[in-house]
Amino acid sequence: MNLIEEISRRHPSDAVAVISGGRSVTYGELFDGASEVAAEIRNAARPLQRHPRIGLHCPDGLDYIILAMGILLADACLVPLAEELTAEEREEITHTTSLDFTLDGKPDHGGHVLKRLKTKPPAFPEDDFQALNPAFIRFSSGTTGTSKGVVLSHETLLARITAANEGLKIGPDDKVLWMLPLAHHFAVSIVLYLYAGAVTVLEPSPAREDILAAAEAHEATVMYGAPFHYAMLGADTGSFRWPSLRLAVATAAALPEATARAFEQRFDQALVQGLGIIEVGLSVLNLEDAASTPTAIGRALPAYEVALLDPSGNPVAEGEAGEFHIRGPGLLDAYLVPWDPAPLRDGYFASGDLVVRHSDGLLTLVGRSKSVINVAGMKVFPEEVESVLNLHPEVEASRVVGKDHPHTGQIPIAEIIPRDPANPPKAIALQRYCREHLSAYKVPLRFKPVDHLPRTASGKIRRV
The missing domain is CATH 3.30.300.30 (ANL, C-terminal domain)
Known part of the structure; x- marks a missing residue:
């Protein structure tokens, strides 16, 4: 199964998929661009006779989406090389993942550059890796103490975005105002919007006035951002009330209550916090209690089960902090280095987060087990x-x-x-x-x- 091919079959080619810099790009135009990139990759990778691993280095924007789609469409494995990485960090990822190619986007100069690399043999079993139908390798932010490289297949990505959208309920009528780095979120969030048929509005400017101008011009219905963005918007003193907004999701960091209250007062819309983990995806969302308890991470989405355990593996009492364990669709297929194709315990992923479950079932994140x-x-x-x-x-x-x-x-x-x-x-x-x-x-x-x-x-x- 190829997730990008699945997306291509779901939507009319003339439906708008992305709005960037005032330009509306249809699904047909996206797939035409991705198909050209995929053909180039397939031709270059033919001698390998396997799924190649390709590091993508490209600034945020429309080109990133097209190049990333092209990599996946070619049955290659996408390895994001984020803009903020130092040369040393980029080199480390290159060798750890044993990249076959890098794909560098050159938006200012037009086009892109696909470069063949010569790296040492991988420190993980190549045959086992290939058997996963790998789509994505992402290095976490130390979710379990060290960053090991999370491997996700096409099938896992599909299961993950399907489960997350049971809560988000994003569809063809939505326009999602996007504020986060694509290198960290493309393979789950942007792919979800494409699969659901929504329009993704890319606003490159971090200025409050530009964000709100884009929201008003395109009648954005959903915003996905960090608490920083919401704090900035909540301090706005203009007259725009954002009447089209139906869902504002805060992610990437803990949501301060003051930020949530200021945003809700300004736009009459509660901020919905969730717990997103690269090994798991978005499994917990504060949909029902965002207005009354904005700092809570919410409740598990329908497809997931949560267990809060003490260091001995026993369930903690209600109101006590326990390590967050989650079970459900879309959990990681493997850790890359050291290779671990079964990093679960009885089907649960142990996140390292410390969470309290209250009497009404609401979950609150109180810290990290490894940072206590x-x-x-x-x-x-x-x-x-x-x-x-x-x-x-x-x-x-x-x-x-x-x-x-x-x-x-x-x-x-x-x-x-x-x-x-x-x-x-x-x-x-x-x-x-x-x-x-x-x-x-x-x-x-x-x-x-x-x-x-x-x-x-x-x-x-x-x-x-």
């Missing part, structure tokens, strides 16, 4: 402390980590980026501020001003 700081037997979730520090008027951003301590086991330490580097906030003032919002054992004992915080390729705080 243990202070004299009491658990401190760095995300909770950071959410407080980040509200301090003199703090731009923060990271909280655990430092070993001979008496308490660990103590929390904070790194902060001051809003005014020449005049950073005093440690005693930050401690006083934290004590106003946190239990004493959660308050960092040290505060270190820094120029930047280590982040993963997708922009999340790096924990390890």
Whole structure:
């Protein structure tokens, strides 16, 4: 099965698929462009006599979508090489995945460049990899402590987007305003919109005025963005009320309540948070309680089962934090390196996220099991402390980590980026501020001003 071929059979060729830079592109035009790319790849890869692995390096935009579709249509395996990667990081992915080709998009100069590579034999079993009908390899942001390379087949992608759309309910009448990096989201989100027959509106400008102008001009019905985008939009003071908006999904980072409240007040639309995991897809969505409890991740979508377990593998009591385990369609086919074709336990994927289930069944994310700081037997979730520090008027951003301590086991330490580097906030003032919002054992004992915080390729705080 080829997912792009399935999409091509589902929609009229003259139906609009993508709007980019004022240009409306039909499904027929998308497939014509993808078919040309696929023919070039098939011709170049014919001597291999197997599914080639192709690294895609291209700026966000229409060209990215066409090139990515072309790779999949050619029965090649797509390996995103995100724009923000350093040369060293790109080289590491190239060798880890044993890429056969790179495909570099050149939007400013027209066209693209397909380059054959010579890499060492793969560190994973080639025959087993080929047997999966591989479509996609994505390196996670340390979901289980280290980034191993997640392998997804065409069949898995289809199962995943079908299950997710039971909650999103995206269809041909929708116009999705897209704000996130395509390298991190194409193979699930954009493919879902194409499969469902929706129109994807690409707005390259991060400026609030341009985003809202695109929303108004195209009567966008759905927005998919990060909390950063919603915070910016919620602060808008214009007159546009966005009457066509039916669904606003916040992803990529925890949704602050203040952001959700400001956006809802401005546009009369609750922000829907979900839990998206590259190994799983979008399995939990806060559809019913977005207005009353916006910081919750919601409930499992119909196709999924959730188990919250303690370190011994036993279910935790209601109201207690347990490691989030999920079972259902679209779970990863394998980890690439080291090769693991069955990274599940009784059909469940163990995410490393710590989640609480409340009496009404609502799920709340409280932290990461691998980032928890243990202070004299009491658990401190760095995300909770950071959410407080980040509200301090003199703090731009923060990271909280655990430092070993001979008496308490660990103590929390904070790194902060001051809003005014020449005049950073005093440690005693930050401690006083934290004590106003946190239990004493959660308050960092040290505060270190820094120029930047280590982040993963997708922009999340790096924990390890």
